[in-house]
Amino acid sequence: MTKHFKLIYKITIIALAIAAAMGAGSIILLSIGADVAKTYLVILLEPLKSTLQISEVLLRAIPLSIIALGISVAYRSGIINIGAEGQMMMGILGTTMVALSLPTLPKVILIPLAILTGALFGGAWGFIAGILRAKLQVSELLSTVMLNYIAAQFYTFMLRGPFLDPAEKTLGGAGTPQSMRLTRNLWLTRFIPRTRLHTGLFIALALAAFIYFLLWKTDFGYKMRASGASGRAARYGGISVAWYLVVSMVISGAFAGIAGAIEVAGVHRRALEGITAGYGFSGIVVALFGGLSPIGIIPASFFFGLLIVGSDMTQRLVGVPANMINVLQGIIILVIVATKMILADPYLAERVWRWYQRRCTVRAEVEA
Amino acid sequence: MHKITSLRMEHITKRFPGTLACDDITLSVGEGEILALVGENGAGKTTLMNILMGLYQSDEGRILINGEEVRFKSPNDAFSAGLGMVHQQYMLVSNMTVTENIALGYKAAWSALKLDLAKVRARIVEISDKYGLAVDPDAYIWQLSVGEQQRVELVKTLCLGARFLILDEPTSALTPQETDELIVLLKRMKRELSIIFISHKLQEVKNLCDNLLILRHGAVVYEGKTADHSMADIAALMTGHEVELPVNEEEACSGAVVLDIRDLDVKSDRGFLALDGFNLAVRCGEIVGLAGVSGNGQRELAEAINGLRRVERGQILFYGEDLANKSPHHIIDSGMGYIPEERNTEGIVPSFSLKENLILKDTEREEFSNHHFLKNKAIEENATELRVKFDIRSPNTSVAAGSLSGGNIQKVILAREISRKPKFLLAVYPIRGLDLGAAEFIHKQLLEKRREGVGILLISEELDEILDLSDRVAVIFKGKIQQILDRKDANRRKLGILMAGVGDDQAL
Ligand SMILES: Nc1ncnc2c1ncn2[C@@H]1O[C@H](COP(=O)(O)OP(=O)(O)OP(=O)(O)O)[C@@H](O)[C@H]1O
Ligand SMILES: [Mg+2]
Numbered sequence: 025m026t027k028h029f030k031l032i033y034k035i036t037i038i039a040l041a042i043a044a045a046m047g048a049g050s051i052i053l054l055s056i057g058a059d060v061a062k063t064y065l066v067i068l069l070e071p072l073k074s075t076l077q078i079s080e081v082l083l084r085a086i087p088l089s090i091i092a093l094g095i096s097v098a099y100r101s102g103i104i105n106i107g108a109e110g111q112m113m114m115g116i117l118g119t120t121m122v123a124l125s126l127p128t129l130p131k132v133i134l135i136p137l138a139i140l141t142g143a144l145f146g147g148a149w150g151f152i153a154g155i156l157r158a159k160l161q162v163s164e165l166l167s168t169v170m171l172n173y174i175a176a177q178f179y180t181f182m183l184r185g186p187f188l189d190p191a192e193k194t195l196g197g198a199g200t201p202q203s204m205r206l207t208r209n210l211w212l213t214r215f216i217p218r219t220r221l222h223t224g225l226f227i228a229l230a231l232a233a234f235i236y237f238l239l240w241k242t243d244f245g246y247k248m249r250a251s252g253a254s255g256r257a258a259r260y261g262g263i264s265v266a267w268y269l270v271v272s273m274v275i276s277g278a279f280a281g282i283a284g285a286i287e288v289a290g291v292h293r294r295a296l297e298g299i300t301a302g303y304g305f306s307g308i309v310v311a312l313f314g315g316l317s318p319i320g321i322i323p324a325s326f327f328f329g330l331l332i333v334g335s336d337m338t339q340r341l342v343g344v345p346a347n348m349i350n351v352l353q354g355i356i357i358l359v360i361v362a363t364k365m366i367l368a369d370p371y372l373a374e375r376v377w378r379w380y381q382r383r384c385t386v387r388a389e390v391e392a
Numbered sequence: 393m394h395k396i397t398s399l400r401m402e403h404i405t406k407r408f409p410g411t412l413a414c415d416d417i418t419l420s421v422g423e424g425e426i427l428a429l430v431g432e433n434g435a436g437k438t439t440l441m442n443i444l445m446g447l448y449q450s451d452e453g454r455i456l457i458n459g460e461e462v463r464f465k466s467p468n469d470a471f472s473a474g475l476g477m478v479h480q481q482y483m484l485v486s487n488m489t490v491t492e493n494i495a496l497g498y499k500a501a502w503s504a505l506k507l508d509l510a511k512v513r514a515r516i517v518e519i520s521d522k523y524g525l526a527v528d529p530d531a532y533i534w535q536l537s538v539g540e541q542q543r544v545e546l547v548k549t550l551c552l553g554a555r556f557l558i559l560d561e562p563t564s565a566l567t568p569q570e571t572d573e574l575i576v577l578l579k580r581m582k583r584e585l586s587i588i589f590i591s592h593k594l595q596e597v598k599n600l601c602d603n604l605l606i607l608r609h610g611a612v613v614y615e616g617k618t619a620d621h622s623m624a625d626i627a628a629l630m631t632g633h634e635v636e637l638p639v640n641e642e643e644a645c646s647g648a649v650v651l652d653i654r655d656l657d658v659k660s661d662r663g664f665l666a667l668d669g670f671n672l673a674v675r676c677g678e679i680v681g682l683a684g685v686s687g688n689g690q691r692e693l694a695e696a697i698n699g700l701r702r703v704e705r706g707q708i709l710f711y712g713e714d715l716a717n718k719s720p721h722h723i724i725d726s727g728m729g730y731i732p733e734e735r736n737t738e739g740i741v742p743s744f745s746l747k748e749n750l751i752l753k754d755t756e757r758e759e760f761s762n763h764h765f766l767k768n769k770a771i772e773e774n775a776t777e778l779r780v781k782f783d784i785r786s787p788n789t790s791v792a793a794g795s796l797s798g799g800n801i802q803k804v805i806l807a808r809e810i811s812r813k814p815k816f817l818l819a820v821y822p823i824r825g826l827d828l829g830a831a832e833f834i835h836k837q838l839l840e841k842r843r844e845g846v847g848i849l850l851i852s853e854e855l856d857e858i859l860d861l862s863d864r865v866a867v868i869f870k871g872k873i874q875q876i877l878d879r880k881d882a883n884r885r886k887l888g889i890l891m892a893g894v895g896d897d898q899a900l
Contacts, residue, residue: 027409242764243755250752254741259700260732261752262721374449375465381451 029380033373041363048355058344066341067334067348077333079219083291084329086224087112087283089321091307093235094279096316098150100239101272102252102265107153107168108280109304110175111146115281117182118145119210119288120203120295124187127207134209139227139285146281147274149175154273158266164273172304180297187295202296212290222290231279232318239317248272280304302350306332309353312360396474396556396586397423397458404453406439406610408795410787413439414450415610421556421603426578426587428597428618430630431607432827433799434785437590438480440607441558444588445477446470471497476554478545480561480590480798480825481736486534490527491516494548512551519550523577535661537687538565538733557587561798563596564825567685567853568888575600592799592827594623606630631829637860638835640842644863644878645678650847651697651816656706656716658689658696666692668871670706672849674816679838679848681862683855683887689871690851691733694820698730699723710816724753729814731805731822735798739805742794746786747775749793750808774811782807783830798825810837817841820851835861855884869893 050060071077091108098105105111118141126134153171156162183201192199212222239245250258251265252272258265287299310328314320335349366372399421406414413436421427429437442448444455446464454461457473464470470477484493495501495512502508516529527540527547536544542565549557559578563571578587578600591597597604598618606614606629614629627635651674660666666689674680684690695701696716697708703716715723732738740749751760751771760770775789784803786796793804802825809817819838823831838861842848852858858865865882867874867890874890 241766243761243766244764246748246751246755246766250741250744253743254737256738257741257752259720260698260730260738262719262724264719264721378449 029377030373033376034367037363037366041359041366044362045352045355045359048359049352052351053344053348056344059342063338063342063344063348066338067331070337070341071330071333075216076219079216079221081326081329081333082221082225084332085325086222086228086290087287087303088307088310088328089228089325090231090283090286091280091303092310092314092321092325093231093318094276094283095307095311096314096318096321097235097239097248097279098272098276099311099316100252101248101268102255103154103157103164103269103273103276105150105153105168105273105276106165106308107150107171107175107304108276108283108307109300109302110168110172111149111277111280112284112287112300112304113175113179114149114277115142115146115284116288116295116299117179117187118142118281119285120182120187120206123206123210123288124203127209129209131209134207135212135289138210138289139282142281142285142288143278144281146284147278150273150275150277150280151270153277154270157273158269183295183297189294200296203294205294206288210289211293212286214290220291222286224286224290227282227286229322231282232322236318244271280307283307306353309357309360313356395423398456399556399586400456401440401444402454402456404440404443404450404455406436406443406448406450408439408787410791412610414443417453417607417610417612419605419612419615421586421588423586424582425603426582426589426601427603427605428601429588429590429605429607430592430594430597430626432631432785433803433825433830434797435607435827436610437607438560438797441477441560441588441590444470444558445475471552471554474553474555475558476549476552476556477558478542478549478560478562480564482538482541482545484533484541484544487532489530489532490536490544490547491529493533493544494551497548497552515551516547519547523550523581524573525577537691539567539570539686542566543570555585557581557585558590559587560590561592561825562589563591563593565686565821568855569685571596592825592831594626594828597626598623608632627828630827633829635828635832637828637832637856638839639860640679640839640863640879642843645675645842647676647678647845649673650676650711651849652707652709653693653697654707654709656693656696656708657704658692658701659704660689660692665704666871667696670868670872672866672873672876674847674849676847677842677845678863679842679850679861681858681865682849682851682868683853683858683865683891684851684868684874685891686853688868690820690868692871693868694730694732694818694851697723697818698728727815729809729812729817731809731817731819733820735801735805735825736794740793740801743792745790746779746784746793746796746804747771747789749804750775750778752808753812778807778811781811783833799827799830802826803830806834806837810841815846817846817848818851819848821853822850823854823857855887858882858887859884867891 046064053060053063071081095105095108119138122138122141149171153164153167156167157164180201183203187203189202189204191204212224214220214222239249247263248268250261250263251268255265283303288295292299306328310321310324314324331352332349335346338344338348339346402418404414404417417440419427431437439448443450446467446469462473491509491513494516495507495509498512501511513529516527520527525543525547527543533541542562563574566574575596589601601618604616604618605612653670653672656667656670657665658667670693682690692701696703699718699720706716708715710726710728713726736742754760760767772789779786779789782803784800784807786800793801806822823834826834838848850858850861859882862879864876864878865887866876867887869891870893
């Protein structure tokens with residue numbers, strides 16, 4: 025097989041996969057009586073029509089990419105983090121706590137401090153799952169999901185209790201569970217007028233570069249990847265696999281925490297319910313879709329940001345409920361898994377290659 | 393089910409990116425014949441057989457069975473045509489039992505809703521009785537030694553009804569006794585089926601096979617009758633030069649003891665004591681050969697010394713420091729080199745590139761990293777150098793180590809362990825799967841290390857290897873040292889008796 029053929033083969037399979045995903049999506053759209061073509065056009069093109077819309081897509085891509093980066097680190101080290109949602113909430117609590125208790129700190133100190141605290145809280149939440157797996161062989165699939173529930177309850181408790189906005193308190197029990205507006209010193213700059221796009225974008229890009237260097241250019245990354253790729257060989261090579269499991273889980277949690285911190289400081293400027301908006305779960309899909317590498321995750325998070333904004337618009341423009349995004353995500357997960365299996369199947373590649381060669385010879389004969 | 397009276401592969405050519413693995417190969421096997429397929433590591437033997445089994449498709453050429461052209465799209469097609477292959481690298485699911493593993497491919501036991509495990513079991517018992525192949529149907533694969541797994545593979549192939557057997561280096565992991573038994577068995581089976589036999593051990597080839605096909609760099613360089621040639625001739629045809637395995641003829645060493653194992657107790661995976669009050673000392677600049685039938689505690693010993701298995705009791709004194717239950721990292725840092733038994737799952741990270749695998753233990757060393765940043769240039773140079781020195785056949789240094797041929801994977805491990813300049817080397821079956829030329833080179837390297845003052849513990853079942861290299865030979869049996877002999881007192885017969893567990897005084 026030539027390199028050229030392999031590339032074309034890969035691209036074709038991916039194109040077919042996308043077509044299959046859209047096909048499956050259309051069945052569902054048809055079943056709710058929607059206009060399929062129009063819905064897709066709205067989802068994929070409408071959000072790109074104005075600067076404002078594009079900025080909204082990027083706004084969604086920021087937390088998605090940061091969370092996906094963390095998940096890819098854990099995944100490559102051999103541990104699957106489904107707990108980003110909970111870790112993100114813990115991060116938000118950490119950031120809020122700092123901002124509420126030290127509102128007078130200057131911006132240059134408060135922002136890094138708040139983000140770091142978010143990372144610390146998220147990382148601590150990840151650490152629990154990591155240490156349970158490393159020391160007691162508790163499956164991270166179970167522990168991270170359980171920790172999500174605990175985090176969600178704790179989050180609500182904090183918003184209704186200690187962090188509750190004093191203004192809401194005066195309303196008695198009927199108030200919205202949210203913190204007061206956090207100090208201006210925490211706010212990230214919105215750098216395009218009349219949009220919400222904030223400097224968190226650059227933090228996300230910097231973090232992507234950081235992960236790229238960490239995984240592929242340092243001995244830490246080498247050891248993490250070795251632990252994930254072949255635990256036995258890594259252990260033989262003197263790598264403490266258990267330790268790197270914990271470290272990667274802490275990094276993963278810290279990234280989710282940072283995503284939470286940046287959402288608070290950049291978008292909402294206060295802690296309220298629903299900030300996480302399922303980013304913790306979508307982040308898993310983004311990480312897989314991006315091939316578990318920063319270079320893939322950046323475009324993948326943009327694509328998912330597009331889907332989120334686009335599905336919001338379908339509600340208004342074609343009357344398709346915004347929940348469609350969840351359905352699409354489910355389909356995309358299935359398609360990714362299937363595509364990976366197909367791409368990893370050497371027989372199929374071989375068979376297509378032979379078919380392709382036969383076609384070529386036949387054509388050559390016809391021409392001759 | 394027809395007999396396979398003739399099998400022909402014609403003009404088979406197969407390219408991998410950067411490699412011409414098979415270059416216009418033609419071979420044929422008649423009824424009741426055994427064809428030996430020999431050649432250097434990476435010559436294309438496994439690839440050719442994978443093509444025959446439908447695992448790969450050839451770029452050119454065709455396959456004929458009983459005179460009719462066949463096309464195998466997948467191994468299942470090859471199975472149903474009656475071909476069966478025991479791979480060089482075993483394909484068993486390690487957390488399943490023997491019965492379950494065989495059931496995976498045994499279609500007759502599958503009905504719409506249920507899997508008839510009793511039927512599979514019965515079939516296993518039938519086959520293992522018929523051919524005298526002892527296997528425990530209820531053992532888990534991870535509990536089995538490599539030799540036992542090999543037997544499971546053979547039983548599996550026979551259970552699936554193979555009438556034409558392809559054996560890819562079946563003896564490389566077997567004990568000498570097991571090998572002899574297998575050869576007898578195959579000679580008996582020859583009446584019912586034809587066999588293609590791949591091996592680097594020319595003795596077996598001479599002993600068992602009628603015809604011979606030698607490959608070099610993917611092409612046939614010789615074809616003929618085994619009876620017409622001596623082993624030395626075959627070796628020369630294979631490598632292109634005379635092969636002479638080096639022999640340790642130097643004075644026994646009287647240096648200081650560097651590795652002193654005292655009263656060691658270690659448990660096996662199955663929970664019993666695999667090492668039971670084990671004692672052994674190795675001096676610097678000395679090669680101690682540890683002979684023994686595999687499964688007598690060798691694996692547990694190697695793992696315990698390297699911190700990969702818990703020590704229940706006793707000491708492992710290494711340059712005065714007790715290494716028992718220390719971390720693998722600590723043990724590596726104190727100068728221990730280790731060539732493990734399992735090359736594919738333990739010795740390399742298969743998905744990592746060749747060059748990455750060569751620094752598996754050295755990512756922290758200043759040579760390859762600077763404040764935790766890997767020095768890509770140094771890593772590349774290291775790989776380029778070792779690839780030439782150890783004659784690792786690969787298109788470049790960035791290919792995945794898992795895609796290399798079996799012998800070349802072994803060379804990667806050897807290159808890494810020997811070039812790291814260890815103070816001590818624990819070599820477990822170091823030349824398993826290597827061609828003669830490579831074995832010669834590795835033995836020279838080991839003797840060279842010995843001369844530099846490195847202590848070497850050589851665990852092997854190859855008595856020739858042990859007798860050629862060792863200063864002293866220790867025999868292990870049921871987790872204890874049976875006896876330690878000086879080189880001049882050791883011979884095949886004596887070692888054979890000791891390995892079988894017969895005490896010295898009883899035998900002589
Ligand atoms: N899947 C693959 N992708 C790329 N190259 C491959 C692949 N399989 C084998 N090769 C290359 O093809 C060549 C022949 O390999 P093969 O495994 O057939 O050798 P072999 O004769 O069986 O050697 P050994 O005695 O070491 O087992 C080698 O150079 C190997 O690196
Ligand atoms: Mg081979």
